[in-house]
Amino acid sequence: MRLTRLVPSLVAAVAIAGCGKDNVTDPTFPPLAGVRFVNSVNDTSALDFRAIDQIQFSPVANALAFRGATEFQPTEAKARHFRVFVTSQDPAITSHPIVDTTVTFAANTNYTMMLTGGARGTVQFVVITETAPTPAANQIAVRTANNSAVAIDNYLVDSVSTAVSGTPAMANVAAGALSGYVAIASGKIAARVTPAGSAAVSASQQGPRAPATLPGERPAAGVDAQGTAFTVVYFPAGVAGSPTAPAAGTNRCGGAAPLATCNPTVVWFVDRLPTP
Structure with missing residues (x-):
């Protein structure tokens, strides 16, 4: 299970006082957005994500594996130039980005840049403007992102062993689509995903x-922490014979210790922390 915590998208300014006016450093910060990356490319090895137009206030991800994500990173809010590379030390590979694009961000807004598609075909960013709601008391908010090629249903139940029945929490989420948020009582919750209209479970995740916090700390995110908002991302299985679904080796699909990515998977990502 991966848990990505939401981090503030703005950085507080710090003034360092000296002995005289000329010795005072008063740094200013540009308008900032928050940006996180999600790697949903299921037919290649890990990827490196870069903003290449400047160094400061630029999000980065090194060796981000399929199904992996970063936290929200402070990013200067304007048109930004991004490239994505297959992780490698071979210049023949790293000199050829698989994505080269520009995205414009607004200040004081969080964004998810979800890389979708396949390296053997077309790879592109899906940019999501984050608008997580403030859940009511004793509730959390959950939505579903479907990164597969077929429509799905998502059932929110007590555990991964709870049988699915009745109406799913999020029904018929189209391929490549994002559902709206639904409110659910905080507590013990699992996501169980099926093909739309089917009771055959494709993937589940509690x-x-x-986690416990110290006195004075901000409440941590969790399905049992009221005020938390999540995106449940459904990832398809890796492409057969690719690094995410190898046909040979110790972690080959169908072997004794297959990679988790040999099968469809569900991952919970935090969109909003509980209010203190």
Whole structure:
């Protein structure tokens, strides 16, 4: 299970006082957005994500594996130039980006840049403007991102062993689509995904519970922490014979210790932390 915490998208300014006016450093910060990357490319090895137009206030991800994600990173809010590379030390590979694009961000807004498609075909960013709601007391908010090629249903139940029945929490989420948020009572919650209209479960994942915090700390995110908002991302299985679904080796699909990515999977990502 991966849990990505939401981090503030703005950085507080710090003034360092000296002995005289000329010795005072008063740094200013540009308008900032928050950007996180999600790697949904299921037919290649890990990827490196770069903003190549400047160094400061630029999000980065190194060796981000399929199904992996970063936290929201402070990013200067304007038109930004991005490239994505297959992780490698071979110049013949790293000199050829698989994505080269420009995305414009607004200040004081969080964005998810979800890389979709396949390296053997077309790879592109899906840019999601984050508008997570503030859940009511004793509730959390959950939505579903479907990164597969078929429509799905998502059932929010007690555990990964709970049988699915009745109406799914999020029904008929189209291929490549994002559902709206639904409110559900905080507590023990699992996501179980099926093909739309079917009771055959494709993938399940227990929602992460909030870890204990020290006195005075901000409440941690969790399905049992009221005020948390999540995106449940459904990832398809890796492409057969690719690094995410190898046909040979110790972790080959169908072997004794197959990679988790040999099968469809569900991952919970945090969109909003509980309110203190």
